[in-house]
Structure formats: C-alpha cells, structure tokens
Amino acid sequence: MAYSGVAPNADVPEASAQVDVTCGPLLNFKNMDVTPSSSLWHGSVLIVTKPGQSQPRLYLRQAGPVTPNPTLTTVAANTQGVAIDAVRLYEDPSKAFWRFSLTLPLEDFEVRWSYTIPGLRYPDGGEVHSPWDFVVPSRTQSMRLMFHSCNGFSVGTDMDTWLGPSLWRDVLRVHAQKPFHVMIGGGDQIYNDGIRVDGPLKDWTSIANPHKRRAHPFDNKLRASCDDYYFANYVRWYSTEPFKDANGRIPQINIWDDHDIIDGFGSYTDHFMQCPVFRGIGGVAFKYYCLFQHHIAPPKSTYTTDAPQTMQAVNGTAGADPRQLENTFVLEDQAEDNSWIVGKRPGPYVEEKSRNLYMRLGKRIAFIGVDARTERTRHQVNYPDTYDLIFSRLEREVSAANGDIKHLVVLLGVPIAYPRLAWLENILSSPVIAPIRLLNKRFGFAGGLFNKFDGQVDLLDDLDDHYTARQHKRERRIFIQRLQDFAKSHSVRVTILGGDVHLAAIGRFYSNPKLGIHSENDHRYMVNVVSSAITNKPPPKAVANLLARRNKIHHLDHETDETLMDFFDGQPGGVEKSASWNKVTMPSRNYACITEIETPPTNGDTAAQNGERLPIPKHGHSPLHTGESTAGSAHSAADGVAGTSDLHGGLNVAIRVEIDPQNREGAAHGYGFSIPPLSYVHSAEDARPHSRSRSLHAVSLRSHSRPREARPQTSA
Structure with a gap:
C-alpha cells in the first residue's frame, strides 16, 4: 500500500494533546495518477485551529468495501491504519491552517476510508462527528x-x-x-x-x-x-x-x-x-x-x-x-x-x-x-x-x-x-436610462435600480458576466x-x-x-x-x-x-x-x-x-x-x-x-x-x-x- 504520512499504525492511540479547532475538517480531492502499473488517489484534509497548537495528527484506515462482500470486508478489517502529520500552511496571532496530505492506492473495488483527528475540540463545545469517512472509486470506475x-x-x-x-x-x-x-x-x-x-x-x-x-x-x-x-x-x-x-x-x-x-x-x-x-x-x-x-x-x-x-x-x-x-x-x-x-x-x-x-x-x-x-x-x-x-x-x-x-x-x-x-442589455445601457441615473444621483430616485459601486444599472454586471x-x-x-x-x-x-x-x-x-x-x-x-x-x-x-x-x-x-x-x-x-x-x-x-x-x-x-x-x-x-x-x-x-x-x-x-x-x-x-x-x-x-x-x-x-x-x- 502507498500512503502519504508516517509509518502505519494498527491502533489509533489516545490523543496526547488537545486540538482547539475553529473550522473543519474540510476534505478536498486533488488528482489521480492512473497508469498501467498503479493508480493513486490524491487529496487533503484542512483544519483551522487557534494559534500555538502542537502539530496535529490524522489517523486514516480502510473501513471496507462500499458494496458488502465478506471476503473483501475481512481483508479491509486486517488493514493497518496510518498516521499522517499535518503541514502548517499559515499562522498569525489569531489562527492557524493545517493540511493533511493523503495519497491512497486504488483497489479493485470501491473503498470507504475512515479518518479521525485525536484531541479535536470546538471552541463552543460542539460535538465532534468523529470518525469521518469518504469513498474512493475502484481502479476501473469513473467517479460519481x-x-x-x-x-x-x-x-x-x-x-x-x-x-x-x-x-x-x-x-x-x-x-x-x-x-x-x-x-x-x-x-x-x-x-x-x-x-x-x-x-x-x-x-x-x-x-x-x-x-x-x-x-x-x-x-x-x-x-x-x-x-x-x-x-x-x-x-x-x-x-x-x-x-x-x-x-x-x-x-x-x-x-x-x-x-x-x-x-x-x-x-x-x-x-x-x-x-x-x-x-x-x-x-x-x-x-x-x-x-x-x-x-x-x-x-x-x-x-x-x-x-x-x-x-x-x-x-x-x-x-x-x-x-x-x-x-x-x-x-x-x-x-x-x-x-x-x-x-x-x-x-x-x-x-x-x-x-x-x-x-x-x-x-x-x-x-x-x-x-x-x-x-x-x-x-x-x-x-x-x-x-x-x-x-x-x-x-x-x-x-x-x-x-x-x-x-x-x-x-x-x-x-x-x-x-x-441582448434586448435587456440594450435597454439598460441605452440613453433612456441616463435621465433616471441623474435623478438617482441627485435625489436617490429608483435607488434599487443602480449599484453602489460604479453607478450603473445593478443588473448590468450580471448580464455582462x-x-x-x-x-x-x-x-x-x-x-x-x-x-x-x-x-x-x-x-x-x-x-x-x-x-x-x-x-x-x-x-x-x-x-x-x-x-x-x-x-x-x-x-x-x-x-x-x-x-x-x-x-x-x-x-x-x-x-x-x-x-x-x-x-x-x-x-x-x-x-x-x-x-x-x-x-x-x-x-x-x-x-x-x-x-x-x-x-x-x-x-x-x-x-x-x-x-x-x-x-x-x-x-x-x-x-x-x-x-x-x-x-x-x-x-x-x-x-x-x-x-x-x-x-x-x-x-x-x-x-x-x-x-x-x-x-x-x-x-x-x-x-x-x-x-x-x-x-x-x-x-x-x-x-x-x-x-x-x-x-x-x-x-x-x-x-x-x-x-x-x-x-x-x-x-x-x-x-x-x-x-x-x-x-x-x-x-x-
């Protein structure tokens, strides 16, 4: 198996440090490497914490195939987890951003992965829905x-x-x-x-x-x-x-x-x-x-x-x-x-x-x-x-x-x-609008029609898009x-x-x-x-x-x-x-x-x-x-x-x-x-x-x- 992180761990240890998180986790897909010899899935998890935290760690493991199969479930149950240390992207006196980079091998079957971040605590005391899970396709699937x-x-x-x-x-x-x-x-x-x-x-x-x-x-x-x-x-x-x-x-x-x-x-x-x-x-x-x-x-x-x-x-x-x-x-x-x-x-x-x-x-x-x-x-x-x-x-x-x-x-x-x-564009940008714009500028007439930035008809920026x-x-x-x-x-x-x-x-x-x-x-x-x-x-x-x-x-x-x-x-x-x-x-x-x-x-x-x-x-x-x-x-x-x-x-x-x-x-x-x-x-x-x-x-x-x-x- 190929992972991005540190050495595999069979058991997830108790958290050694508290992680005061203000936002996250947020899960991203990055890309896939698809070659005749190997297929890899790349992604990341982001958390935002208070500053001054010790380096957070994420634990990841296969949770089994998405489609129940006794043989595959047994294989997944014997799969060791892996610990992944976060990389600090940015920190200032009020917050810190941490990224966990994930690289996973694709299997011959669709797989559910499970991850947890020990010690995670929200400042308002809100519930931490851990572990989280996500699904990656098999080698032969296209994504949903x-x-x-x-x-x-x-x-x-x-x-x-x-x-x-x-x-x-x-x-x-x-x-x-x-x-x-x-x-x-x-x-x-x-x-x-x-x-x-x-x-x-x-x-x-x-x-x-x-x-x-x-x-x-x-x-x-x-x-x-x-x-x-x-x-x-x-x-x-x-x-x-x-x-x-x-x-x-x-x-x-x-x-x-x-x-x-x-x-x-x-x-x-x-x-x-x-x-x-x-x-x-x-x-x-x-x-x-x-x-x-x-x-x-x-x-x-x-x-x-x-x-x-x-x-x-x-x-x-x-x-x-x-x-x-x-x-x-x-x-x-x-x-x-x-x-x-x-x-x-x-x-x-x-x-x-x-x-x-x-x-x-x-x-x-x-x-x-x-x-x-x-x-x-x-x-x-x-x-x-x-x-x-x-x-x-x-x-x-x-x-x-x-x-x-x-x-x-x-x-x-x-x-x-x-x-x-185009007919609406022509009306809103035509000379007939000019007197209304002048009344708007002088007396606030038709205030909702014009935006607060360049004084043009408010709908025009959407039409120009x-x-x-x-x-x-x-x-x-x-x-x-x-x-x-x-x-x-x-x-x-x-x-x-x-x-x-x-x-x-x-x-x-x-x-x-x-x-x-x-x-x-x-x-x-x-x-x-x-x-x-x-x-x-x-x-x-x-x-x-x-x-x-x-x-x-x-x-x-x-x-x-x-x-x-x-x-x-x-x-x-x-x-x-x-x-x-x-x-x-x-x-x-x-x-x-x-x-x-x-x-x-x-x-x-x-x-x-x-x-x-x-x-x-x-x-x-x-x-x-x-x-x-x-x-x-x-x-x-x-x-x-x-x-x-x-x-x-x-x-x-x-x-x-x-x-x-x-x-x-x-x-x-x-x-x-x-x-x-x-x-x-x-x-x-x-x-x-x-x-x-x-x-x-x-x-x-x-x-x-x-x-x-x-x-x-x-x-x-």
Missing part, C-alpha cells in the same frame, strides 16, 4: 459527481422564507444511498457581499462622490479589517450544518466566482475596477480562497496602497510587506499541485495568476475547471493564452491516457448555452469551436457544467439538423448542465417564464445550433414554481448528480445497433436522442442514485429540485436524462485544413466588430 453553485445568500434575502442550506440534507441522503466520490463547486461557495453592508467597507460604500470613492486608499488598516471579515465569514459559513457535515465527507473541487470576492467583481466599468479598494479585497479574497477552498498556502502579502511593493504581489514573488508578516508564518517553496494550470500573467484586478484545474475523475472521465474570475473584465472572460494552456494540457493528458478517457467535463462559472438577453453578452460572443464562439475540435479529434464527449443564474436548466449545442448527424456520432453535441442555486433564493417565476419565452433556436455558426431542452415535465412535488407550459427553466433551489451511464456501447453505438435511434428532428425543441426523449421525473436517473458501472460511455444526469424552502429536511424532487457516449466517424473532410482559426490569438477580443450570426429562429 455532485455539482452545485451559489451556496450562500445574497444581501437582503428574507431568511424567514429561505431557511438556510437545507438542500444539503438531500445531498447527504443521496450520498448515504450511493456515495459521491467528489462534489464540484461551480463558484460562489460563499457569499462575502455583506462586507459592504455591515462590514469594513460600509463607510467606503457610503461615499457619495464616485471620484472620491474610486480614489480612496486601501491601506494596511483597512486591509486588516477586510482580512478579519473574510476569515470570520468563512469560519461561520463552513461551520454551518448540514454543509459542514458534507465538507468532511465528500471531497471538494472548487473554482471561484464573484461572490467569493464581492458581487459583480470583474464586471464593473474598468476605471472603477482599477480602484484601490477593489484591487485590495481581490487580494484578500484570493488569500482565503487558496486556504479554505484549495488547501494551499496563500501569497505572503496582499495588495495595499501604503506598501508599494505589494501592488504586484503575484504569488508572493514580489516584495512582501513586513507589517503583514509580523508574527506570521507562511509556508514557502511548496510544489504546485499537478492539477493546476496556472496562467502566464496576473489578472487585471487581482494581482495573482489564474488557477485553472485539470483532474482525472476516475477511469474514463477527465475534468477541466476554468478560472473565469481572476482574468475577467467587462470585455473578456479569460486571456487568449490561458485557453491555449488549457487545450495544450488536455491534449497531453488525453494522449497519455491511451484511449481510456471517454468523457470531458468542463466547469464554467456561468452557463454558456443559455437564452440571449454571461458568455452570451455581446462583448463575450466572439470569445464564446471560438471556445466552443475548440471544444468541438477536441471532441472530434479524440472521439471524447464534452459536457459543460455552469451555475450562477439561480435556476436549473439543460442547454445544449448540436449539429444543425440539415447536416443529418445523429447525436451519438455528433461531436458538436455538448450539454450544458445549469444547476444553481443550492442555497441562494431563486428568481421570481415571472423571470423564469420570461427566460423560457426567450428560448429560441440560435446558430453558433453555420454547423452548430443551440437551445434549452424540455426537461421539467411537472412541478416539483406538485408545488407550483413556474408556468405549466414552462418545461425549460426551474426557479427552485437545486443541485445535480452525474454518474457514468450503465448501458455499455457496442462499438460505440448501442442505440443504432438495437434500432433504438431517434430520427433526426427538424429542430432542437424536440428530443435529439433516446436519452432526451425519456427526460423528466420518470427517467431512471432522476433519483440521483443511478449506479456507476465499469462500462464505457455517457452520463446519467439528475437535477434534484427543492420542493419547499420551509422544509428544513430539504425534501427534493428529481428530474433525469442521459448523455450518450460519442462515437465519431472520421471522414475525408477531417483531413482538410480548417477554414477558420480556432485560436483566440487570431482575433482581438476588444474589437468592436463582430461576426455576423444567423438570426435566431423561433420554435416551430
């Missing part, structure tokens, strides 16, 4: 995934109506029936927006003169106050049940989004985003994002205006502020996780490089997490060279996998196949086309995850029906699973119905169409959430379960050989394949428990929807469908050079000229 986003509350939410993170109870119920191997956080794992309402930015936000607000310094005193706020808010939220329990039992993968910093970060006007306060909180938020969400040491210093050497504090390589390091320890010279795809240059408003992710999620699934916040401006989502780094890594990994990878899951902070709202916003359309088109080329070259199906919009939907790209390509052979068929929010309140049903009416058939290019799929065949638990005719958007709290499909493809195309293939429809408002034709509450995947198999292929997807926000048990209703594996049939056309560039370097993302796109079609 849970996907969530928007795990917190916007400022002003009526907390008497939306009772806490209740839907996590359903997550834990499903996990108890069929364990998740990982939970994927699509951004906004925490909401830090309160920093401007009842936190240290309250006075700054109240400055009426926008020029004075932009010029306000971010000195070390303000930085320290913001640092205290972010830390306390993380400890509060990550210690809230039942989210807290899930954190210790299901390994996490996370990317961040605006609320992990502050609402709208990156999408306000450039001259305002450049202001010292926004750049400063970007650095502080990055510090705690590194620690809590990725279990890595932060930069030595973050941005301040009274220590110029910190203004380019890229991963601690610039000059450090001695005031920030007073009585403080920061782990240095640590090797980068092999899951990182680190950007080449700092973001425009955060003085750090983007951290994108590549991971192997078991035998046949690869994963890419795109950091779409660090480099974001109103005019771009990511730098062109970041896309090049991502696709170069993908090519290397898939080539090294020797055909094992059959599915690529791509995580984005916001949906990419979603209804257009969307890939379908007019300034992101070119970047979006080329990104999707590069994913199509990747799918075609390797016969790998691509599925996209996106959150942010506080409702559930299933978007998809697919070949124009005139091309006569079935989904099973269509490299352009890419589903966008939109799951949001697991905790935040949904939009009013009128908004969801409006989006459903805007669900046109769009043309990405001459070969690719896109639209939302009819998915919600009824109201969850019979409780009305939207109009009865609205089958495409669900305004209720939700999360997604994703499992490798159980039916094996024969030579890549079972449906075709069994005569079960659907005829190619006239348009995308109809089901495109059998997995869509049976979508809804009656689909076998809807309960979220559809089993993982050792077979190739597509995915079963469930979206679990909250029935009643007043129900503290988080009762949920499931909807399911299937995504087929890709069996791409190569043709002579593939040998010809592309007539269009797939590199974002070939275009100017800031160009005001845009390619002409075909006019959207309405449904037939």
